Each structure stands twice: as structure tokens, then as C-alpha cells.
Amino acid sequence: MIKAITGTKDILPPEMPKWKILESIVNDVFTGFNYKEIRTPIFEETSLFARGIGEETDIVGKEMYTFIDRSQTSLTLKPEMTASVVRAFNEHSLGKQQPLNKLFYISPMFRQERPQAGRQRQFHQFGGEAIGSASPLLDAELIIIAYDILKLLGLKDLTVKINSLGIPASRENYKKLLKDYLKDSKHLLSEDSRKRFDQNILRVFDSKVESDQEILKNSPLMIDYIDDESKNDFGVVKTILTNSKIPFEVDAKLVRGLDYYTKTTFEIVSGKVGSQSALCGGGRYDLLVEQLGGAPTPGVGFAAGMERILLACENENSLNLPKEEIDLYIIKLDKELSSKVFELSLSFRKNNLIVDFDYLDRSVKAQMREANKLNSRFVLFIGGDEYKSEKLNLKNMSTGEQQLIELNDYHRVIEIIKK
RNA sequence: GUGGGCAUAGCUCAGUUGGUUAGAGUAUCAGGUUGUGGCCCUGAGGGUCGUGGGUUCAAAUCCCACUGCCCACCCCA
Numbered sequence: 001m002i003k004a005i006t007g008t009k010d011i012l013p014p015e016m017p018k019w020k021i022l023e024s025i026v027n028d029v030f031t032g033f034n035y036k037e038i039r040t041p042i043f044e045e046t047s048l049f050a051r052g053i054g055e056e057t058d059i060v061g062k063e064m065y066t067f068i069d070r071s072q073t074s075l076t077l078k079p080e081m082t083a084s085v086v087r088a089f090n091e092h093s094l095g096k097q098q099p100l101n102k103l104f105y106i107s108p109m110f111r112q113e114r115p116q117a118g119r120q121r122q123f124h125q126f127g128g129e130a131i132g133s134a135s136p137l138l139d140a141e142l143i144i145i146a147y148d149i150l151k152l153l154g155l156k157d158l159t160v161k162i163n164s165l166g167i168p169a170s171r172e173n174y175k176k177l178l179k180d181y182l183k184d185s186k187h188l189l190s191e192d193s194r195k196r197f198d199q200n201i202l203r204v205f206d207s208k209v210e211s212d213q214e215i216l217k218n219s220p221l222m223i224d225y226i227d228d229e230s231k232n233d234f235g236v237v238k239t240i241l242t243n244s245k246i247p248f249e250v251d252a253k254l255v256r257g258l259d260y261y262t263k264t265t266f267e268i269v270s271g272k273v274g275s276q277s278a279l280c281g282g283g284r285y286d287l288l289v290e291q292l293g294g295a296p297t298p299g300v301g302f303a304a305g306m307e308r309i310l311l312a313c314e315n316e317n318s319l320n321l322p323k324e325e326i327d328l329y330i331i332k333l334d335k336e337l338s339s340k341v342f343e344l345s346l347s348f349r350k351n352n353l354i355v356d357f358d359y360l361d362r363s364v365k366a367q368m369r370e371a372n373k374l375n376s377r378f379v380l381f382i383g384g385d386e387y388k389s390e391k392l393n394l395k396n397m398s399t400g401e402q403q404l405i406e407l408n409d410y411h412r413v414i415e416i417i418k419k
Numbered sequence: 420g421u422g423g424g425c426a427u428a429g430c431u432c433a434g435u436u437g438g439u440u441a442g443a444g445u446a447u448c449a450g451g452u453u454g455u456g457g458c459c460c461u462g463a464g465g466g467u468c469g470u471g472g473g474u475u476c477a478a479a480u481c482c483c484a485c486u487g488c489c490c491a492c493c494c495c496a
Contacts, residue, residue, distance in 0.1 A: 079495095117489085365456080
């Protein structure tokens with residue numbers, strides 16, 4: 001039997017309600033902040049991600065779904081959305097139509113990693129990007145949007161972490177300081193951390209190895225060495241979050257794994273989703289637009305993992321899903337009435353009722369059981385003696401009451417059901 | 420890429436030191452009087468015990484390989 005590809009999952013009908021709730025909250029919150037939805041293709045030229053995300057990152061180095069198409073072009077299934085949004089922003093000169101573009105998206109993403117709890121190879125993210133302003137108000141706004149969405153889903157076990165990476169010049173200075181600090185104890189670091197020491201020293205902070213963290217305990221912190229502008233912007237973000245009653249902690253060791261980040265970065269983690277705890281991550285990327293061939297334009301954004309969020313919702317039991325029900329189930333007492341039932345159902349459906357009936361010519365008992373299973377609010381019997389005297393029998397399933405209605409007066413049925 | 424765990428009905432799982440036609444619950448279907456649900460009762464269908472090899476008179480059970488899934492590391496959402 002052919003099965004779904006490793007790391008991909010079918011979302012079956014019973015799981016659909018929670019996805020719908022999540023999507024509608026995302027849509028509503030972003031719309032409230034006047035963000036406009038954007039959709040981009042599922043794949044792009046490979047070089048977009050290589051240049052946008054950074055050649056040295058794990059995503060580009062070992063996780064992309066890259067293939068050569070029939071015209072020998074290297075294509076890649078999008079592993080994240082920011083590079084695509086910026087590409088679209090540049091391609092359509094969105095910055096020239098208006099100085100600030102506030103955009104949001106909901107989309108599948110692809111990364112070829114080993115699956116585990118909260119991690120799939122095809123997964124879904126929603127996110128927002130504000131391109132065209134360096135104002136820290138937007139940094140704060142996006143954090144608030146992300147936090148609002150998670151709160152509206154009823155999540156409680158959340159931590160907002162923020163940090164500032166500064167501008168590239170101050171970051172380079174800091175990297176030197178860190179290198180000096182770690183130089184003497186490099187041989188004591190774990191193998192992975194020694195690799196990071198050479199490739200991207202900031203990521204040594206990501207290490208979960210205790211002895212590494214021990215070595216880092218008294219290291220200089222980036223937050224103390226960032227440039228004045230970044231420091232000032234970071235202060236504004238903190239003030240807004242405080243005034244907005246968003247609990248946050250400054251995590252000077254929060255280093256994000258994508259190369260394009262500058263200044264403010266943030267992450268929201270949950271204690272309820274296993275070891276992959278980051279529900280949401282983002283930050284400012286003031287150089288990316290230019291780097292991808294556009295005019296110098298500052299931007300800020302975040303992405304959130306929808307599977308992880310829904311996992312957290314389940315583990316916190318935070319969603320109250322409405323009971324699924326239908327309005328009417330039509331039951332035929334005589335098999336010959338199939339086409340009459342079908343016609344009737346069309347009339348009801350035109351009046352926005354959710355209607356179903358038996359297509360399998362089953363017994364009345366079976367039809368009733370089906371109606372009950374579907375949580376049908378009403379059942380309409382057609383056939384038998386009533387039919388001979390041109391009547392239908394409408395039953396209210398919660399009270400058990402039944403009443404006769406003229407055969408041709410289906411408006412009366414609609415009236416009763418809609419009441 | 421590395422490590423650990425698991426693989427028996429659609430689903431959740433039993434299956435005792437290898438020993439008759441592999442079980443339960445649930446779901447599905449049919450029935451419990453002629454045309455009426457939920458609860459309850461009866462019955463039916465449904466499994467090449469992940470795949471391939473080996474040991475044995477005999478394998479779901481022991482051994483090997485492969486595959487898949489889960490969890491963790493790396494890293495990220």
C-alpha cells in the first residue's frame with residue numbers, strides 16, 4: 001500500500017475544526033491590525049533561499065527540498081516564507097505603491113529533517129511581515145499579534161523571549177569579544193560547539209550541553225555591546241510590551257538560526273509541546289530586501305508553527321470545539337422515494353440548511369441511527385400513509401416531538417428548523 | 420546524519436515458559452416484529468500477527484536483515 005511520505009501528514013475531517021478555528025483567529029487578528037494576506041508559490045528558484053536565508057544556515061545546508069526540473073533549473077520547496085515575501089515585494093515593487101506594506105500569510109513549508117513531536121517535513125506556518133519601516137513600534141506590534149493569537153486559542157503556558165542582535169557592525173565587534181572569551185576554553189566545548197565556534201560563534205549559545213552552558217555563564221552578553229540605535233529601539237519595544245501587559249523576558253542568549261536578522265529578535269515558547277518548544281520566532285531584517293536586489297528597505301516579521309500550536313492546544317485542552325451537527329436528515333419510509341428525497345434535499349440546501357439523507361437504501365432504523373450519529377437537529381419522514389394523504393412528518397430530535405406538514409409546504413419545514 | 424523504543428482487526432490493545440480454527444473493547448453492518456434515534460441486548464463481516472529469511476515436529480511468540488512509525492540529539496516553527 002502506498003503511504004504518505006515520511007514526515008508528511010494527512011489532515012482528516014475530524015481534525016479539521018481546530019484548523020478552521022486557528023485559521024480564522026489568525027485571519028481576524030491580522031485583519032484587525034490591517035495586515036493584508038499574501039500567497040506565494042510553493043516553490044522558488046533555489047538561489048532565493050540560498051541568498052536570503054544564508055548559505056551557512058542548517059536550513060540551506062542540509063534541510064531544503066531541492067530538485068532539478070525538466071529545464072534544468074534548480075527549484076526548492078519553500079522552507080520558510082520571508083524570503084518569498086521579500087521576493088514578491090521586490091518583484092512587484094510593492095514599496096513604490098506604498099511606503100509600508102503589512103502582510104500576513106498561512107502556508108505549508110518544507111524541510112527535510114528527521115520528524116519528531118512538533119516537527120514534520122511538510123508543516124504549516126502563519127506569519128506576518130511589515131516591510132518599509134524601521135520603527136520599533138512594528139517589532140512590538142508583531143509580538144503582540146503573535147501573543148494575541150496564542151492567547152485567543154486559550155494557551156497559558158507561554159513565555160515571550162526577546163533579544164537584540166544589534167546592527168552588523170556591533171555584532172561583529174561582539175563576536176570578537178566572544179571569541180576572545182571562549183578561545184582558551186575552546187578545547188573544553190562539545191564537538192558541535194567547537195564547530196559553531198568556527199562557523200557561527202553566536203550559535204554556541206544554542207547548545208543544550210550543560211558543560212557548554214557552564215563555560216558560557218560569565219561570557220560577555222551581546223545585549224551589552226549593541227549599538228545605541230539598537231539599544232534605543234530595544235528599549236521602546238520593552239516599554240510597549242510592558243504597557244501592553246505582555247509578560248516577556250530578555251534572553252541575551254537568544255540567537256536565531258537565520259542569517260538575515262538584525263536588531264530585535266523574539267521567540268514565544270510553550271512548555272506543552274515536547275522538546276520542540278518554539279511556537280513562534282521572528283525578528284527584524286533591515287538588510288534583507290536590499291540583499292535580494294531591492295531598494296534598501298527595513299523590515300520585521302515572524303513565523304509560527306501551526307502543528308506545534310495545535311499540539312499545545314491539545315495538551316492544554318484549551319480549545320472548546322463546537323459540536324458538529326446538521327440541520328436535517330431526510331428519511332424515506334419507502335425505497336421508491338429516493339428521487340423525491342433528493343429533490344427535497346436540494347430545496348432545503350438552497351435555503352442554507354445542512355441536509356443529508358440515506359443513499360444506501362437502508363432500513364428506517366438504520367436511517368434513524370445515522371441521523372442520530374450526525375447530530376441532526378430534525379428528521380423529516382417521507383412515505384407511508386402520510387405520503388398518501390400528502391403529508392410529511394417532521395421530528396425534532398432533541399424533544400422527540402413530531403408534526404405533520406403539507407407535502408408541498410416545505411417552506412413551513414424551513415421555518416420551523418430555522419426558528 | 421546519530422541514538423533509543425515500538426510494529427497483532429479501521430482504532431486502542433491482550434496474547435502467559437514457542438503448542439488446536441489468533442482474542443477483547445471500540446468502530447462498521449444487520450437484527451431485537453410490520454414505519455422512528457440515543458441506553459441496552461443478539462449476531463455478522465473484518466487480520467498473509469510490518470516484510471523477507473532462519474531455528475524447530477511446531478513461530479504472533481526465538482534469531483538475523485530490511486522497512487515503517489514514535490521519541491530524542493543536531494537545528495528550527
